[in-house]
Amino acid sequence: MELLLTNLAHGFGVALSFQNLTFALLGALIGTAIGVLPGIGPVATISLLLPITFGLPATTAIIMLAGIFYGAQYGGSTTAILLNLPGEVSSVVTTLEGYKMARNGRAGAALATAAIGSFFAGTVGTVLVAASGPLLTQVALSFGPADYFSLMLLGLIIASVLAQGSVVKAIGMVVFGVALGLVGTDVQTGQQRFTFGIPELSDGIGFVPVAMGMFGIAEIVLNLERPEARSVLTNKVGSLWLTKEEFRRATPAVLRGTVVGSFLGILPGGGASLAAFGSYMMERKMSKGRDQFGSGAIEGVAGPEAANNAAAQTSFIPLLTLGIPSNAVMALMVGALIIQGIQPGPRMVEAQPDLFWGLIASMWVGNLMLLVINLPMIGMWVKLLQVPYKYLYPAILVFCSIGVYSLNNNVFDVYMTVLFSVFGYMCNKLRLEAAPLLIGFVLGPMMEEHLRRAMLLSRGDVMVFLQRPISATMLAIGFIALALMLLPSLRKGKDKALAE
Amino acid sequence: MSNVVARRGVLATSVFAPHVLRAQGWPSQTIRLVVPYAPGGTTDLMARLVSQPLAERLGVAITIENRPGAGATVGSLAVAQAAPDGHTLLMSNIASHGIGPSLYPNIRYDAVRDFSHIALITENPSVFVANPRAGITSLAELAQRHRASSGGLDMATSGAGSSNHMLVVLMGRALGRDINHIPFRGAGPAMTAVIAGQVPLMSDSLPSAASHLRAGSVVGVAMSSAQRHPAFPAIPTFREQGHDIVGTGWFGLSGPAGMAASVVDHINREVRAILATAEQQARFAELGGTPGRLSAAEYTDYVRREVEYWAPVVRASGAQPD
Structure with a gap:
């Protein structure tokens, strides 16, 4: 403990130097800006800005890049809440309740919740990274393919429980989402599936074109269709601050989200995106305001936002303790370090104490800066809604196109976005929800991969899913959830049958 | 918001643009270096390691464009179809130019004929x-x-x-x-x-x-190298252990077919000079790579032999996507 405090003090000494503070602030500002621009994510930005870090000391460079990363997480929730535009997997969940809150005139409260929840979760995440990074790594390493599969299956089961309207339609959308996720190269055999000879499809359909089309752009078309919907948005700005009631409801959600996010964030691969979904599902079932979900429940913003920020911090753990990047942003960080002549790996803590503890301290400093930057700006962001829609929507469309293009520097992704916008509009008209589809789309391919890997390793023995304790527990929870969902409806069906 | 986008463009280009006397005609504008992988991977890293000193030597900015997809063949195809004016280059590699031609029967370029192969950057076992x-x-x-x-x-x-x-x-x-x-x-x-x-x-x-x-x-x-690797002398090769298996991954610089020989040779000279510096030698050794020393003609020949070498292995693996 004492050692930890000494180390942290050393870290703050590094992080609070004038140069490091300046670059942390610069990173946070750039990150917020690109997070707000729909579609332009931290990966594209960090890769563009990498050259300017060559001239900086390694620690300063990493502090700035890390600032961009969590700045983008903060900024991403802004467009999700105000415009229904998720730029990343984790902000899809924020659109669900956040955008509804904005339509109810609670945009300011939703943004404030997101910022404060993120800050709290970021603080906890940072402490976890500092205090128990190596220990948490062992937890992450104990997750085998069978355990991942069961965890995600649990996610899908709860996703269909989560449906707002017809359960049948929701299951249909989940299954269709899984099918969309299977497009591309088969990981095990290298076979092309449903790519129709289009090379761009061989790596699968991109997440951003699907999410942006089905949520953001379809929403724009619907708004243009209904003049009254637009005026609702622009007139009802409402109070910026949280009411006492909102604060009381948001607090436990933030706490739960932080726990879920911190844990799922350390799982290599997809941890951060699972975190937001996981927290949303949890809030929907457990929070006091669960009956308000679908019409702007503050728990649905507070929990997932805390979860994704906690996960953003803990996703550094595999990188710092094992030298293994858990997502594309971390892979870029590794690249930046190697260019600086530092080999990231298990020995980084001893070999580069300045970098390691400086980075950890700067995570917290960065989160604090973001809170300070974001809270006063909420008023400004909310004013954005008062811009006449005829000026706002062409601008959004242009930024979306730029963002989507910048993903792979390929026009193909723009065409895909158009396709999914049309599809999203049709779904809305048919009262089909986009969220279950997206959950299936994200989880489906991961589940397939882990299922088949587990089967490959067990030589085709299905029992592996029940023999592993983690996996067995997940399956048991899933089974209970399914039973709880089905029982009342079964009973209701029976009652109806008896009445007739 | 538009300011941010504009600023990003300026930042990306203004980083390398020192004033150096330029050769006649080429390079006359920013060079686009297409990396057929996502940012952060080994190929991307190698491209960034080499492009910075290369930009300084050529006196123009080099922007890295990541065009990932389909085992590096999407980005490669884009370069094969670009103008051979020396302003569009590619990080050619074992996936797109060695194994890919056998792996993807529908591939829309010829790994040898559709490119001007310029320089081998590194080989790694x-x-x-x-x-x-x-x-x-x-x-x-x-x-x-x-x-x-x-x-x-x-x-x-x-x-x-x-x-x-x-x-x-x-x-x-x-x-x-x-x-x-x-x-x-x-x-x-x-x-x-x-x-x-x-x-x-x-x-x-x-x-x-x-x-x-x-x-x-x-x-x-x-x-998998022919000799033990200098950075890891304790690890024996396959050959030493009685199995005749040698296979090295590689990255190089290529452009569209039909580039002027003078431009190709110019880039080859500069790349080899960069790779010969002590700084780069140390960097590559640490990463586990061996800097390339081939002329443009030798590299072209190298690519041809790789395509021939991997064809039967890919067939035996049963890993044919289509």
Whole structure:
């Protein structure tokens, strides 16, 4: 403990130097800006800005890049809440309740919740990274393919429980989402599936074109269709601050989200995106305001936002303790370090104490800066809604196109976005929800991969899913959830049958 | 908001643009270097390591454009179809120009004829690594365990159709029994599984395995180069252990077919000069690569031989996407 405090003090000494503070602030500002621009994510930005870090000391460079990363997480929730535009997997969940809150005139409260929840979760995440990074790594390493599969299956089961309207339609959308996720190269055999000879499809359909089309752009078309919907948005700005009631409801959600996010964030691969979904599902079932979900429940913003920020911090753990990047942003960080002549790996803590503890301290400093930057700006962001829609929507469309293009520097992704916008509009008209589809789309391919890997390793023995304790527990929870969902409806069906 | 976009453009280009006397006509504008992989990978890293000093020497900015997709063939095709004016270049590599031509029958470029191959940047061996608790430290132990276990051994790789996968196929053929190939999405997840002990073995490229070997989180079993690697002299080669398997990954610089010979030679000269500097030599050694020394003609020949070498191996692997 004492050692930890000494180390942290050393870290703050590094992080609070004038140069490091300046670059942390610069990173946070750039990150917020690109997070707000729909579609332009931290990966594209960090890769563009990498050259300017060559001239900086390694620690300063990493502090700035890390600032961009969590700045983008903060900024991403802004467009999700105000415009229904998720730029990343984790902000899809924020659109669900956040955008509804904005339509109810609670945009300011939703943004404030997101910022404060993120800050709290970021603080906890940072402490976890500092205090128990190596220990948490062992937890992450104990997750085998069978355990991942069961965890995600649990996610899908709860996703269909989560449906707002017809359960049948929701299951249909989940299954269709899984099918969309299977497009591309088969990981095990290298076979092309449903790519129709289009090379761009061989790596699968991109997440951003699907999410942006089905949520953001379809929403724009619907708004243009209904003049009254637009005026609702622009007139009802409402109070910026949280009411006492909102604060009381948001607090436990933030706490739960932080726990879920911190844990799922350390799982290599997809941890951060699972975190937001996981927290949303949890809030929907457990929070006091669960009956308000679908019409702007503050728990649905507070929990997932805390979860994704906690996960953003803990996703550094595999990188710092094992030298293994858990997502594309971390892979870029590794690249930046190697260019600086530092080999990231298990020995980084001893070999580069300045970098390691400086980075950890700067995570917290960065989160604090973001809170300070974001809270006063909420008023400004909310004013954005008062811009006449005829000026706002062409601008959004242009930024979306730029963002989507910048993903792979390929026009193909723009065409895909158009396709999914049309599809999203049709779904809305048919009262089909986009969220279950997206959950299936994200989880489906991961589940397939882990299922088949587990089967490959067990030589085709299905029992592996029940023999592993983690996996067995997940399956048991899933089974209970399914039973709880089905029982009342079964009973209701029976009652109806008896009445007739 | 539009300011941000504009500023990003300026930042990206203004970084390298020192004033150096330029050769006549070329380069007359920013050079676009297409990396056919996502940012952050080994290819991307190599491109960034080389492009910075190259931009200084050529006196123009070089912007890196990541065009990932389809085993690096999407970005490669884009360059094959670009104007051969020397302002569009590609990080050619073993996936897109060695194995890809056999792996993807519908490939829309010829790896040799549709490109002006300019310079080999680096070669790096692959290495079989094992979890320290697996008790496999040599190919003899590997072979014995493979024969003894009922289902055979499992070996992870960064993905189906990669050069690392091909080495697993070659090893299985040499042992007379296929090794159970466990492909992952990228080297990171695969290495995690090996360190966690879910899979005992992995075939990985040396640059990605280097830090884990140094830290002792995995042990080296066999190196796929012809001689022992100077940075890891303790790891014996396949040949030393009685298996004639040699396979090295590689990256190079190429452009569209029909580039002026003077431009090709100019770039080749500068790249070799950069690779010869002590700084780059040290950097490459640390990463586990060997800097290239080939002329443009030699590199073209190198690519041709690679295409011929991998065709039968890919067929034997059964890893044909279509």
